[in-house]
Amino acid sequence: MMSNHIKLMQGNEACVEGAIAAGMRFFAGYPITPSTEIAEISAQRLPRVGGKFIQMEDEIGSMAAVIGASLTGLKAMTATSGPGFSLKQENIGYAAIAEVPCVIINVQRGGPSTGLPTSPAQGDIMQAKWGTHGDHPVIALSPSSVRETFDLTIKAFNYAEKYRVPVIMLMDEVIGHMREKVEIPNREDLEVIDRKKPTSGLVDYKPYRIEDGELVPPMAEYGGEYRFHVTGLVHDETGFPSNTPKVAESLIKRLIKKIDDNKKDIFLYEEYKLEDAEIALISFGSTARSAKSAVDMARAEGIKVGLFRPITIWPFLDTEIEQLAKKVNKIITVEMNLGQYAIEVERKACKYAHVDKYGKLNGELITPDEILKKIKEV
Amino acid sequence: MSNQYEIRLSGAGGQGLILAGIILAEAAIKDGKNAVQTQSYGPEARGGASKSEVIISNKEINYPKVRKCDLLLALTQKACDEYIDSLKKDGILIVDNSVEVKRKDIKKFKLPVIETANEKLKVPMVANIVALGAICKASSIVTKDSLENAILNRVPRGTEDINKTAFEKGLNLINN
Numbered sequence: 001m002m003s004n005h006i007k008l009m010q011g012n013e014a015c016v017e018g019a020i021a022a023g024m025r026f027f028a029g030y031p032i033t034p035s036t037e038i039a040e041i042s043a044q045r046l047p048r049v050g051g052k053f054i055q056m057e058d059e060i061g062s063m064a065a066v067i068g069a070s071l072t073g074l075k076a077m078t079a080t081s082g083p084g085f086s087l088k089q090e091n092i093g094y095a096a097i098a099e100v101p102c103v104i105i106n107v108q109r110g111g112p113s114t115g116l117p118t119s120p121a122q123g124d125i126m127q128a129k130w131g132t133h134g135d136h137p138v139i140a141l142s143p144s145s146v147r148e149t150f151d152l153t154i155k156a157f158n159y160a161e162k163y164r165v166p167v168i169m170l171m172d173e174v175i176g177h178m179r180e181k182v183e184i185p186n187r188e189d190l191e192v193i194d195r196k197k198p199t200s201g202l203v204d205y206k207p208y209r210i211e212d213g214e215l216v217p218p219m220a221e222y223g224g225e226y227r228f229h230v231t232g233l234v235h236d237e238t239g240f241p242s243n244t245p246k247v248a249e250s251l252i253k254r255l256i257k258k259i260d261d262n263k264k265d266i267f268l269y270e271e272y273k274l275e276d277a278e279i280a281l282i283s284f285g286s287t288a289r290s291a292k293s294a295v296d297m298a299r300a301e302g303i304k305v306g307l308f309r310p311i312t313i314w315p316f317l318d319t320e321i322e323q324l325a326k327k328v329n330k331i332i333t334v335e336m337n338l339g340q341y342a343i344e345v346e347r348k349a350c351k352y353a354h355v356d357k358y359g360k361l362n363g364e365l366i367t368p369d370e371i372l373k374k375i376k377e378v
Numbered sequence: 379m380s381n382q383y384e385i386r387l388s389g390a391g392g393q394g395l396i397l398a399g400i401i402l403a404e405a406a407i408k409d410g411k412n413a414v415q416t417q418s419y420g421p422e423a424r425g426g427a428s429k430s431e432v433i434i435s436n437k438e439i440n441y442p443k444v445r446k447c448d449l450l451l452a453l454t455q456k457a458c459d460e461y462i463d464s465l466k467k468d469g470i471l472i473v474d475n476s477v478e479v480k481r482k483d484i485k486k487f488k489l490p491v492i493e494t495a496n497e498k499l500k501v502p503m504v505a506n507i508v509a510l511g512a513i514c515k516a517s518s519i520v521t522k523d524s525l526e527n528a529i530l531n532r533v534p535r536g537t538e539d540i541n542k543t544a545f546e547k548g549l550n551l552i553n554n
Contacts, residue, residue: 008404008413118419178442179400179415181407286442293441368441 009182011175012037012079014146015105016045017184018153019077022192024103025051026076028065030058030084033117034173035107038079059084063091067100071230073221075157079105083114085124085131092166093132094232096255099208099217101160101195103153105169107176108285108336110363119363120173122285125340128168129314135252137259139266140168140314142284143175147182152311158193159266163258164216170313172336174286174365195219198226209237215258259315268311269320273299277306279375280324280353282345283334284310287366291334294371305375316344325349330378333357334371354378382435383519384444387509388461389453391419391428394506398451399430401510401528406434408524414442427457434519449517451509452477453491470516472509487516489551495544504544507533511548522549 009017015038019027027042043053052069056062062078069076080088085106095102110116111123124131128140139159143149149171156167198205198218207228208217217237220226233241234248242248259266273295274280283291288309298305308324310317321344325331331353333342342357349355358374360366385402387395396417403413417430431444449470452458458477465471465484472487473479479486489512495505507529514525526545533541 006407008400008407008415174416174442177417179403180439180442181403181412181414289440289442296440365441365443367443367445369445 005184008179009146010179011146011149014150015153016041018150022154022157023075024077026069026074028054028056028062029078030062032081032084034176035079035081059087063088066102067095070100070102071222077103081107081109082111089131095166096136098230099164101164102166103156103160108172116363122336137165137255138314140170142170142313144288146180161193161195172285206237207239270309272307274306278304279330280328281307281332287334290366290368293368297372298375318348321348325352331355384447385432385449386444386447387430387451388457391426393453395428395430398506399432401532402432404528405520405524409521414439416442472512494547507541507544508548511545512551515549515552
């Protein structure tokens with residue numbers, strides 16, 4: 001017999017279930033393939049848990065609504081794909097500087113522009129980090145299975161709330177649309193983190209005041225008893241704009257530092273058969289599944305290959321990649337683009353190991369056979 | 379990978395192939411197996427090429443797409459021509475009887491799937507369920523009970539009877 005917790009579930013559906021389990025009570029979006037099911041299922045599920053769903057006029061409007069909802073104290077999310085992700089960028093920067101927790105799901109498809117609407121790609125790796133202008137913090141995660149989509153959506157909310165940053169989930173069409181057998185954990189077994197609220201008096205309340213030893217200010221909600229100002233301009237601890245060089249530098253540096261100093265907490269990855277590996281594949285999202293199959297195929301032929309699977313894409317797994325490069329002779333990055341993550345890997349690994357890359361962007365998932373062929377080439 | 383069974387359902391958009399794939403995968407899970415279902419389709423809602431793939435296994439399934447398939451369903455000539463080479467030797471081919479097939483090294487079932495739905499049941503929409511009946515009989519990859527259960531769980535309320543009949547008709551298209 002099938003238990004109630006075991007079912008066939010789609011990646012996009014698991015994303016919504018994870019979000020609701022994490023406490024999402026607001027979704028604003030503008031539906032786009034291959035992320036549409038996330039909006040559709042959110043529209044069905046949210047009203048039943050006392051939440052709100054709104055279909056906005058466009059993507060940047062959706063991002064603005066998510067920021068607004070989060071400022072009122074709700075956990076808020078939006079979902080999109082490449083073209084919409086481009087349009088959200090300005091407000092992602094707003095969320096970064098104003099330190100508004102929010103989750104942005106990007107179910108990647110072939111680009112640029114409207115590109116290949118129904119086909120998978122992993123071409124938004126760099127955009128997730130640098131899509132919005134200026135130095136800014138961002139966290140990006142990439143799931144490889146339906147169950148992991150559920151788990152990582154919860155983590156995305158947890159990181160957003162804990163560090164007051166926009167968190168981007170880089171899914172892809174394969175993971176978003178794929179259905180597989182999943183076991184959904186019990187609610188009481190899940191770790192859910194909520195934002196820290198202020199405890200200071202109402203009169204001397206400063207919304208961006210940092211306590212000693214802290215990097216993230218506690219957050220009041222609009223409509224509550226604390227009154228505060230929020231802006232996309234550089235601001236001091238009162239939340240009002242400032243042009244002072246000292247204020248500007250310390251704000252932006254703190255925004256970066258709050259992520260940099262917490263990499264240990266944010267770094268997520270999986271290692272597969274790397275113990276004695278001479279060659280390491282580095283792959284994430286759906287292509288990591290192909291890479292895992294390729295590792296097994298190569299091992300069956302006596303080639304010592306393993307897989308390093310980044311789950312956290314940003315911040316970049318710098319120390320881990322360096323460690324890996326010291327252990328193996330060769331690294332092959334495998335991704336559905338022409339080598340975006342590879343640039344970062346090369347930067348950290350080239351001193352210690354030969355870095356090669358395999359990329360594909362014809363709208364088809366990279367196959368294990370293609371990876372095996374590449375392994376034999378290097 | 380030998381205990382992994384790969385199924386490709388192909389035809390035109392609107393024929394319910396993605397739903398058929400979902401139902402097959404759910405039946406496999408009811409049988410206690412592991413299953414992954416994927417799909418590919420064009421930007422148009424119906425009429426374009428459509429493909430749904432199911433992998434059933436007793437183990438973890440990594441690469442989620444079908445490579446060489448053990449069973450191919452093709453409801454249109456175009457789909458058959460495109461995917462016939464992906465069928466393994468001695469694999470099972472189920473085609474609509476409107477489809478011409480040259481390959482001989484396979485187990486071929488040429489069946490009136492669309493005709494059964496259109497003429498006998500007068501509900502073109504159930505062609506996918508007729509096909510599932512035929513797949514069940516031809517392959518035994520999922521049990522009849524689990525498949526029937528999965529069908530009844532997925533079809534719209536009020537259409538259980540017609541879908542049950544469609545499933546029976548599909549089973550009966552293949553004689554033992």
